[in-house]
Amino acid sequence: xxxxxxxxxxxxxxxxQDVPIHRQHPAWMTLRRLFRHQLFLTGIGLxxxxxxxxxxAPIIAPVDPTKLAMRYKFRPPxxxxxxxxxxxxxxxxxxxxxxxxxxxxxxxxxxxxNAIFGTLIGALAGYFRSLDNGLMRVNDALMAxxxxxxxxxxxxxxxxxxxxxxxALAVVYIPRTARIVRSxxxxxxEMEYVQAAVAAGAGHWRILxxxxxxxxxxxxxxxxxxxxxxxxxxxATLSFLGLGAVPPTPxxxxxxxxxxxxxxxxxxxxxxxxxALMITVMGLNLLGDGLRDVLDPRLxxxx
Amino acid sequence: MAxxxxxxxxxxxxxxLIVSLITFGMMRLIPGDPSSVIGGLSATxxxxxxxxxxxxxxxxxxxxxxxxxxxxxHGDLGRSILLGQDVVGATLQRLPVTLALSAxxxxxxxxxxxxxxxxxxxxxNTVIDQLxxxxxxxxxxxxxxxxxxxxxxxFAVRLxxxxxxxxxxxxxxPVGWLRTSTMPAISLALLQVGLLARITRSTMLExxxxxxxxxxxxxxxxxxxxxxxxxxxNALIPITTVxxxxxSLLISGSVVTETLFSIPGMGxxxxxxxxxxxxxxxxxxxxxTTAFLxxxxxxxxxxxxxxDPRVRYESP
Numbered sequence: 330x331x332x333x334x335x336x337x338x339x340x341x342x343x344x345x346q347d348v349p350i351h352r353q354h355p356a357w358m359t360l361r362r363l364f365r366h367q368l369f370l371t372g373i374g375l376x377x378x379x380x381x382x383x384x385x386a387p388i389i390a391p392v393d394p395t396k397l398a399m400r401y402k403f404r405p406p407x408x409x410x411x412x413x414x415x416x417x418x419x420x421x422x423x424x425x426x427x428x429x430x431x432x433x434x435x436x437x438x439x440x441x442x443n444a445i446f447g448t449l450i451g452a453l454a455g456y457f458r459s460l461d462n463g464l465m466r467v468n469d470a471l472m473a474x475x476x477x478x479x480x481x482x483x484x485x486x487x488x489x490x491x492x493x494x495x496x497a498l499a500v501v502y503i504p505r506t507a508r509i510v511r512s513x514x515x516x517x518x519e520m521e522y523v524q525a526a527v528a529a530g531a532g533h534w535r536i537l538x539x540x541x542x543x544x545x546x547x548x549x550x551x552x553x554x555x556x557x558x559x560x561x562x563x564x565a566t567l568s569f570l571g572l573g574a575v576p577p578t579p580x581x582x583x584x585x586x587x588x589x590x591x592x593x594x595x596x597x598x599x600x601x602x603x604x605a606l607m608i609t610v611m612g613l614n615l616l617g618d619g620l621r622d623v624l625d626p627r628l629x630x631x632x
Numbered sequence: 633m634a635x636x637x638x639x640x641x642x643x644x645x646x647x648x649l650i651v652s653l654i655t656f657g658m659m660r661l662i663p664g665d666p667s668s669v670i671g672g673l674s675a676t677x678x679x680x681x682x683x684x685x686x687x688x689x690x691x692x693x694x695x696x697x698x699x700x701x702x703x704x705x706h707g708d709l710g711r712s713i714l715l716g717q718d719v720v721g722a723t724l725q726r727l728p729v730t731l732a733l734s735a736x737x738x739x740x741x742x743x744x745x746x747x748x749x750x751x752x753x754x755x756x757n758t759v760i761d762q763l764x765x766x767x768x769x770x771x772x773x774x775x776x777x778x779x780x781x782x783x784x785x786x787f788a789v790r791l792x793x794x795x796x797x798x799x800x801x802x803x804x805x806p807v808g809w810l811r812t813s814t815m816p817a818i819s820l821a822l823l824q825v826g827l828l829a830r831i832t833r834s835t836m837l838e839x840x841x842x843x844x845x846x847x848x849x850x851x852x853x854x855x856x857x858x859x860x861x862x863x864x865x866n867a868l869i870p871i872t873t874v875x876x877x878x879x880s881l882l883i884s885g886s887v888v889t890e891t892l893f894s895i896p897g898m899g900x901x902x903x904x905x906x907x908x909x910x911x912x913x914x915x916x917x918x919x920x921t922t923a924f925l926x927x928x929x930x931x932x933x934x935x936x937x938x939x940d941p942r943v944r945y946e947s948p
Contacts, residue, residue, distance in 0.1 A: 470650035473922045475884030478902055482914075485906050486661045562775055566888055569777055570903070585781065592781065593789045603778035611773035 362623045369619020375612030383433040390426035395577040413597045424579035432561045439560035442499040443506040451510025468504040484572045491574040509552050513545035547624040558613035581606045644926045651922045659911050709916035719916030730897035734882040736817035741824040749832025771826025780819035780892045797894040816893045824878045831874050835867040876932030880925045
């Protein structure tokens with residue numbers, strides 16, 4: 330059967346050449362989509378304020394947050410004391426800013442530990458069927474505990490300190506991260522390109538590293554951004570209950586706990602760190618929503 | 633269906649076993665033991681040793697563990713060192729308080745979360761939708777103890793309408809119960825309202841796009857029937873999972889809320905037990921609480937079967 334020749338147009342080739350070729354790196358395109366996402370930008374903005382305060386703490390809050398000045402106690406926020414002072418006359422501005430630094434450090438450390446160990450455990454459980462049952466049983470048991478009670482238990486074992494809070498929160502959240510990684514790995518393990526890699530003689534580690542994990546990154550990154558929010562929130566909760574960093578080290582939680590006794594006369598001691606905490610958590614939640622919309626469209630909340 | 637539940641129950645046993653092992657190990661690793669709490673600061677080393685011997689804490693770790701599991705097999709969870717009451721009794725006394733509070737919070741969550749989620753989905757991309765989602769975002773971002781403190785400052789300290797804390801049982805005085813539980817329940821529910829609203833909205837949007845919804849509308853069914861019978865009935869299946877998660881979040885969240893409002897519930901009991909090294913209370917209480925949470929998850933799975941015939945008839 331003879332097919333009619335395609336109508337020949339002398340300028341057809343030129344037409345094709347005119348079409349601009351987008352030879353952009355996929356990562357760059359994802360970034361561009363992120364920076365067009367309204368909520369993501371709002372999130373970056375809110376979290377950026379806190380991050381900037383944390384990094385610039387020594388410059389913008391030079392007053393020692395633990396320095397006592399009894400004669401200035403219970404000053405409401407005004408020109409001299411931007412955020413007022415607490416029951417010991419300590420500058421709440423300094424305390425909240427240095428508290429921001431601590432929150433960011435703890436949140437970031439928990440995220441880092443989760444990224445390492447959550448990925449490791451999740452990948453092992455998802456990829457090697459022989460390990461799955463054992464690892465997931467322990468995982469399920471750790472997830473069956475009410476989260477905050479497990480964190481209280483672990484900090485009680487280790488004693489209250491910044492480092493131990495990080496460890497406690499890592500123990501609480503790593504099983505959750507591992508579960509998410511595992512569920513993506515289980516799906517990816519059955520993909521044809523993985524079978525192709527097996528057929529081509531690739532070893533387990535190469536398959537995991539080159540073919541499976543890069544594809545499991547999107548849900549993990551989304552999870553980690555929400556995890557940052559949970560970690561900051563849980564740290565504040567623990568130190569509010571008296572299990573975080575030891576006073577006088579300022580954390581948002583322990584500032585609020587101390588402020589409880591004076592809430593009728595000096596409510597700003599509670600409201601200011603509370604609002605800072607809220608801004609952080611909301612910023613990270615918005616950031617996570619944005620990342621999810623762009624990176625992991627399957628989980629998207631329809632716009 | 634009964635087979636599914638039985639299999640899930642059997643699957644819960646190893647999980648609870650590991651839970652109890654972790655708890656047991658964790659409590660023994662905590663520096664210090666109950667003797668110093670009971671003896672106080674002035675106790676001599678001899679007195680402390682005596683207390684330890686009385687409690688069986690001088691025995692080897694594995695013997696203590698063996699004894700605990702033997703007693704557990706006989707249904708005996710031991711006595712709380714701090715309260716001098718048996719663990720099951722103390723739990724049964726405190727659990728209703730936490731459950732009443734959680735139930736109140738769950739009602740708030742379902743009423744506000746479900747309604748705002750459905751309304752936002754039906755009016756997608758309008759001001760109502762955006763407002764609802766803004767409040768949901770606020771809900772998941774405001775720490776529950778912060779909201780609790782703000783409410784205490786406003787309604788208890790400034791206005792004096794409600795007490796700052798404490799608890800009155802519903803059976804003693806329903807109005808007193810409402811007065812003492814409303815602020816804790818709202819602060820406990822806030823996060824979950826936000827979660828549920830967001831998930832209800834996205835699930836509803838997905839369901840509303842389905843062909844059978846278009847068919848139902850095309851054949852002229854009233855909007856109310858389409859929304860309630862066709863859309864919501866189908867959206868309820870994934871929403872049930874979330875409600876299951878929410879119940880365990882409520883029980884877990886009550887730890888902080890109970891401490892903040894000085895409510896004598898399970899959360900406060902367990903926190904005090906951990907901090908005072910009350911070994912039997914922590915071990916037994918945590919085991920009972922986690923067992924309870926596992927049961928709730930199984931109950932949620934059973935609810936699927938009721939809501940979704942496909943799950944019911946699926947061969948196991």
